[in-house]
Amino acid sequence: MSAAGTYRHLFTPLRLGPVTVANRIVFSAHLTNYAHAGRPTPQHAAYYAARAAGGAGLIVTEEHSTHPTDWPYEKLIHGFHRDVVDGYRRITDAVHAHGVPVFAQINHNGGQGSGLYSRLPVWAPSPVADPLFREVPKAVEAHELGEIVDGYATVAGHCVAGGFDGIELQCSHSSIVRGFLSPATNRRTDEYGGSLANRARLLLELVDAVRSTIGPGCALGVRLCGDELIEGGTTIDDAVAVARMVEATGQVDYLNTSIGVATATLYMIEASMQVPPGYAFYIPSALRQAVDLPVVGVGRFKDPLQADRALAEGVCDLVGVVRGQIADPDFARKARAGHATDIRTCLSCNQECVGRMGLNRWLGCIENPRAGKESAPVAAPRRRRRVVVVGGGPGGLQAAVTAASRGHSVVLFERQGRLGGQAHVAAAVPSRAEFFDVARNLITAARREGVELRVGVEATAAAVRAEGPDAVVVATGARPARPWWAGELARVVDVRDVLEGRVAPEGRVVVVDELGFHQATSTAELLADRGCAVEIVTSGMVVAQDLGVTLDMETWNVKAHARGIVQSTDLVPLGAAPGADGGVVLALQHHPTGTDQERACDWVVCAVHQEPEDDLFHALDGAPFEVHRVGDCLTPRRAHAAVVEGERVAVAL
């Protein structure tokens, strides 16, 4: 049986109006911050082409802005400039070279922006400030509505000239069309406000204008929000009714879907691993029951089997796999070939993709060091070398996999009885279990690439020298460091002591958070679930501030509330003394006021910076071969640093 046969639906073709896609896997539109000066770049072309080469059925590019009043983030493509067409052509040629159709998403973000870059008022249906940008927009006047429609038509024309096979109107999560559709932001009393028919008027005018510009040979899709998850916002019933109106125009070839509002409920649009897969199925499902148009479903499709099942169950006709194809551009090809276990599965960690978008940085991936650098050439390997990698965490594994895939002979030592390093620690909490994929994917790849894995073997300097290596990559990780204030108290422990099972705190537990990420919250969640009374203290203004970047802040706070976890800020530990019943008295200073506090508790768990395990690196000083160090043994950081450094060192061998 051909592998594609494993999936009865995923690899069947489908017509979207004039365009036929070979399979149902869509690389849906998403921001990349690859644009420069409002124009698409060669990186865009290389990025999309990699996913086309990897077998995607359809590529939809990131949004192209239709009007100068729309400039919500710096690296937006300004589709209204005529000179974008060359860049469009570069994208479409690159994707078409792999026989894959490519659509352009066009959009005006409306009030979900600011005048920071445009130096113009933002335009919206009504003067309702966006919850993120917090700028009061100008309510558009009649002649300005005409300008908006003209802008869409202009940009659609540029897209056709640039070789795109279709246009998608983003009317879903950050759009002036969304603003009009949603009662939360449309307070107009004219024929564009009030009834749903009125609120949808702009959308229908845009459909008319764009279709008349692009003609019948180009596909046209509309992306709708099925549930804004905000007060007074669009609900699924409204969305179904709008879908019917769109279908009734007879001018639209497919519907795409989304959930949430980008500037209010983004954590549901780009849900992290805290949100179960399939959480948004109800939206495409409802639309599909109401209309005959093909419907795209989105929301944490991580593996082809899950996608195929959604198709089988009639949830949707196509599946949007964005992060899955950022992590592994060959997602579709591997599935089709029956090598699904080779897919570098997305973790939904949001650290380097979503997390970088909000910070105005180029899109990357925690486990795909090539993401964001597709256009940068990689030098071919020189001669085959004997490489020893010490350490089987993400950094060492990445170095080994990359080196082996480039033809080097690689042996990897891991002193623990299992590979994966601190990925085990991060994944120790049930709600973060998917994080281990970062290691599992690499372990699979290491085996596939023929890395010789010596697990449970300590690599001394002598053992390394005995291998006769040309190059050594030291990736020996980090160990917990006791904070200066902790003294020798046995009940002041590190999060790793808890997550690796060396201790099992009970009773009242204070977690000290100096890292501002998942370490403290994961541990607190685990201990609260085991019945502990948990308080997190941090010197910061917010506990686990960086969870905001990965869109985990909302789910964390809901969980913390449900578990009675107390969060206390602005507190600096000053010391720890023995307390009653073997417990601990933690001395804290409230630094904005300089006042002292105490916490009597049973255990203190520290989420603090670690120290490098760099003895081997120093022991190899002066060795007659190259010695590199990557990841935490250089200085302890997050997993991405280890992966990037492992890749970089291996490429340079």
Next chain:
Amino acid sequence: MTALVDPVAVAGRTAPSRVVFGPHETNLGEGRALGPRHVAYYAARAAGGAGVLVTETASVHPSDWPYERAPLAAACGDGWRAVAEACRPHGTLVLAGLGHAGGQGSSAHSQAALWAPSRVADAVSRELPMEMGRDEVDALVTGFGAAAGLAAACGLDGVEVDAGPFALLRQFHSGLTNRRADAYGEDRLLVTRTVLGAVRDALGPDRVLALRLCCDELAPWAGVTPEQAAGHVAALVGAVDLLTVVRGGPFSTSAYRPDAHSPAGVNRDLCAAMRQAAAGAVPVVLQGGVVDPAMAQAALDGGVADLVEMTRAQIAEPALVGLVRAGRPAEVRPCLRCNQACQVRDDRNPLVTCVGEPRSGHETEDPDPVPPGGPAAAGPGAPRALVVGAGPAGLECARVLAARGHRVRVVERGTATGGALRAASVGPGRDGLAALADWLEAECRRLGVAVETDRAATPADLDAAQADGVAVVLATGGRPAPLGVPSDGSSPVVDAVDALAGDPADLPEGPVAVLDPVGGPVGVGVAEWLAAHGRSVALVTPDQVAGTLLARTGDLADANGRLQRAGVRRELRAVVRAVGNGAVHVEDVWTGEPRAVDAAVVVACGHRLPDEALYLARPGTLRAGDCVAPRGIEAAVLEGRRRALEICGVLPAARVPAGAGAVR
């Protein structure tokens, strides 16, 4: 007596004035190079009379990439050359700012470990750097030398080495960040001395080697103290030609160029002490919130310093030195020290600009609002204009129209000019905002604008003006928005603008709830003002932190500290559901948990609505500022100016089709 505007010798070269335009983030570059925007920006300050100008600090080594547009010295050659050529006609000494942010950088762009003396995480980013080894130290020294050599080759007058609040060299000086046991730990100035030596070798003896030195990290338990710094100064002055005294460290980055909540000229005592330590070996520069030429002059007169850095003042007024020299200091546009548009160390990469002078940073694209050669006099047959509203938008519009030869009349329905800007100019750290309104009004009057207060315009006035060929611009500002939640009337709801215009004692007795869905300076300012008047105040915000947008001006942590010390309760994560029974009823934004905040009176600091009454009566009339959409000072000034330049034909007129109307 030494005058601020008099020349001063520095290392055998002559600066045309004693006013320094210091290095600062601008985001004006292209990639990591200085771009044409930089050149025009610096040239405007040189033309305005700056004595010494230090370009945006460039990283001396690729390991340092602290923000996306941070210049990289190796990429700055062409830009430095262009800046030098553009500034040369004005005699300004141009120095290349050179630095390395070390552990205060970011690996987001370089994707590589940060360098630092020791493995100490930065207090702000929490990112753990790597400890520099011998190779890295050598690379740093070599990088400084190479960068200085390039700067000299490009025709700059010299360089400034950064050992200030964001600098790796300071991290070596400080016990907070240098925990090394080797020679670089035993002698914390060793790296800096080595760097200065390499830079001097690269520059040669006849160019300026300046040093920006942190002399107080405001962390006396382990940081650099003024007492230690005096020793540092004494040890280092022999190696440099110019010394700029600054403060701030890992726990106090906002102290470097604080907003108006700190006193102006905050480093004067520190600078005087360091000048003593320097013992006349080099000229010493005072830095830190000096924006008033009189204060700068007083600092020279009082022996505090030999030169004065007035960076923000020259962002607000590029011609500052020239106006002072011409005996017209009143015409200097004031810097408000608001940090709202010039503080651009921000992931969004905003271009440096100024709320009162939005052309700053946009010199390559925005026309000069006042014609070259000064204002044109309005003759008898001059075109006429009517501006409705004397807030910043209306006054700026009138000012520019008058400067370009219009006879202008401004009518204001209120009793004073300044609009929302003057209304906001209340309370600690905020009461200086009205200086911009005062300046705009004074400039208008100087240019012959008729400013009439207590004079409301009617649609008939607009019709009459139009019939008379008078250009009309509406700048009628904003109005309060309804609270949008049910209220039983038990606690009156007062708009922030009205509250600030009155006396806190006039508000009903009892606790005050300040509702702040914006997170900007207004809600925090209102809360502080009320607390300072002895009121019991709760600041209610949907955010996790009060005043969240103040991160952009550097005031976030400081503001929260002030609120705490003032006894203001911060009701965080609170979405307002109702006002009733003497309380504001809120719910947690994420968990929905309800709670009540006692409130005898509610002050609403939310987003406002445009006052469109006149516009709706005469749709299509030109308008500017909050009456288009209520925003900040910068938008008001920019739009007022643009409408004026459109009327004058300097900018193309906005396309408004005949019969255009506001449809709601």
